[in-house]
Amino acid sequence: MLDDTLKSQLKSYLERVTLPFEITASLDDGDSAREMLALLQDIAVMSDKITLKTDGHDARRPSFSLQRTGTNQSLRFAAIPLGHEFTSLVLALLWTGGHPPKAEADVIEQIKALDGDYAFEVYMSLTCHNCPDVVQALSLMSVLNPKVKTVIVDGALYQAEVNEREIMAVPSVYLNGQPFGSGRMTVEEIVAKLDTGAGTKDAAKLSAKEAFDVLVVGGGPAGAAAAVYAARKGIRTGIAAERFGGQVNDTLAIENYISVLETDGPKFATSLEAHVKAYGVDVMNLQRGDKLIPAAAPGGLIEVQLANGGSLKSKTVILSTGARWRNVNVPGEQQYKNKGVAYCPHCDGPLFKGKRVAVIGGGNSGVEAAIDLAGIVTHVTLIEFGDALRADAVLVTKLKSLANVTIHTNAQTTELTGDGTKLNGLTYTDRISGESRHIELEGVFVQIGLVPNTEWLKGVVELSKHGEIIVDARGQTSVPGVFAAGDATTVPFKQIIIAAGDGAKAALGAFDHLMRN
Known part of the structure; x- marks a missing residue:
């Protein structure tokens, strides 16, 4: 599962584990389960402090939990945490195995002092570079405080669950079944939201x-x-x-x-x-x-x-x-933010696999986003207000070579439409003819600069x-x-x-x- 370089690195990290813990896998007969099991087997043989079990009964299959022996720690990965999340996996293993986290002492004490029942679910993407901060923060909280339970869910692996909850941006965090937050959050930010008296102090x-x-x-x-x-x-x-x-x-x-x-x-x-x-x-x-x-x-x-x-x-x-990020400031943008309206194609692009999306903005950022998304989604429509794309020539040439991309210049976005719960399209005005046109979409990525x-x-x-x-x-x-x-x-x-x-x-x-x- 892991190549020799990663195995060598991981083995050196796991030498720091001092306390025994169990990895319990809940598996099915799918390819993802076999891939997960191979990863866990690679990990288990690297330390005599780790015991691997495959008799888990969690409803999410495949998934695996980490639990320090003799504790009520509850940390589960409904994911195969590679890519950007490999570091999150390594840290979770180390912390569960007793290696001290590099966190401020007062933050650690705040986490340990949290009193209540906190069941977190964080939906992430393996290509999202903002997700690891949230994943690692909630993992740390689960290791330090048994009242904090965390499940890390790969949106691409559990697409049906993502669709059911209409999650269109990652990371998305739920607490006790209700939306808690989205986007990059540090452990300090999460703790501050839970510890309501912290701000005054x-x-x-x-x-x-x-x-x-x-x-x-x-x-x-x-x-x-x-x-x-x-x-x-x-x-x-x-x-x-x-x-x-x-x-x-x-x-x-x-x-x-x-x-x-x-x-x-x-x-x-x-x-x-x-x-x-x-x-x-x-x-x-x-x-x-x-x-x-x-x-x-x-x-x-x-x-x-x-x-x-x-x-x-x-x-x-x-x-x-x-x-x-500069907003396009048209009706529907705020209503459908994180419900189809997104600003980070690298983070949220995988959630739109097989769907139709638009990119607003014809500069380098917009054209790069359209090129990246074209490899994931069914079709990309690029909307540019000016009469020509402003990106570097090499990027424009690449974009125009893609069969599943449509480009509209002299197009002024006037509305992002939806059904009340999620986005379903974009309306623009042709600045030459004055005609208003509508495109049916599942996602819109805004790439028009900064304020x-x-x-x-x-x-x-x-x-x-x-x-x-x-x-x-x-x-x-x-x-x-x-x-x-x-x-x-x-x-x-x-x-x-x-x-x-x-x-x-x-x-x-x-x-x-x-x-x-």
């Missing part, structure tokens, strides 16, 4: 912190670089991030970051956070800026009020809040007509002591490497400001 802890020399707001490449450069100057540095890595987490492949031949977004985001923490930066995750209050007098403290009610103060602030996360700064920091923070050559904004970097600014060419460079520049600008004031 967290806000009080943040407000009690000593003022920083440099406070970075935003944890993408720009924010991470700014924090590292500031901390290397030996000054008190903090970073408040809603989601460390930002949009990088939604990037499948990174092949143009100089000196790194190839990596993926989630891995790159993890490396960013690790680099920042290596310099002793005070990292405050799950924190979103809500209001910026400039210093009352020159040399005074700048205040950043947070969405959870907390407040942070600093001598200088670097804004690196990044951007988010800066700067709404909370309006009226305080000077913004461009597009909502971007206006900065000078040093990253300085219109407010003394407040700098900015990355995709939220007017700097052209939104690229990871440019954001990182601008983050470093803004940190040096902030340090220069501190020295002169």
Whole structure:
């Protein structure tokens, strides 16, 4: 089942297992069950702490559970966790076998203290790069707290179940049979939703912190670089991030970051956070800026009020809040989001296997999405507002060579239609003839660029007509002591490497400001 390289790697990991545990498989006569059994047999022979049983009676077949001997741990994989989920499997094996997780001590205590009955089901795809974070978070919670039970379901393996629940985006999480959340979530975010008193306690802890020399707001490449450069100057540095890595987490492949031949977004985001923490930066995750209050007098403290009610103060602030997917803003988009309307073709594409989909947007992202989806779905329709596709010529040539792709240019999307519960089509207007046309579809992928996360700064920091923070050559904004970097600014060419460079520049600008004031 596993090749020799993976077997060697897995065997070295499983040497860290210290406590005995059982793998119990529930199997049927299908090919997937035989594939799962082969995988489990490969695993079982690698450690004398692991016992494999094949007499499971779970309703989901094939599936397997992990249970530490003498505990009530309940963690089940209704999946063959390879691809992006192989790491999730390895971690689940290690944690079940007693290897300590790399999680903050206070988060571990929060998980252990959860009191209630929590039965989670997480639907994922083996090609989804956002799913492992959720899978690993819920796996960890099941290992640490017997009141948390988790089942990890591969949507492609259990297509009928996905269709019955009308799941059209992954990861999708259910708690006690009811929708709990969708999209990438960290263990801290999940615990915060369950521990309702955590937000108030967290806000009080943040407000009690000593003022920083440099406070970075935003944890993408720009924010991470700014924090590292500031901390290397030996000054008190903090970073408040809603989601460390930002949009990088939604990037499948990174092949143009100089000196790194190839990596993926989630891995790159993890490396960013690790680099920042290596310099002793005070990292405050799950924190979103809500209001910026400039210093009352020159040399005074700048205040950043947070969405959870907390407040942070600093001598200088670097804004690196990044951007988010731009909505097409037509009727039906919000109603059918995650019910046919999607934004990540790599994550959600496999859920539309054999179906008809559309891609809105004729730039590189849109054309790449259409090419990828054409290999999965029955038919792809690409909708472009302009009179020609804006993607690179090589991508356009590839797209036009595909037999199951239709391209409409000069097409303005006017509505995403549905039956009240899920999407069933798209309506567009032909901008030349003025005629309105409707396409019957099961999915729509929106790929029309990004919008800066700067709404909370309006009226305080000077913004461009597009909502971007206006900065000078040093990253300085219109407010003394407040700098900015990355995709939220007017700097052209939104690229990871440019954001990182601008983050470093803004940190040096902030340090220069501190020295002169």
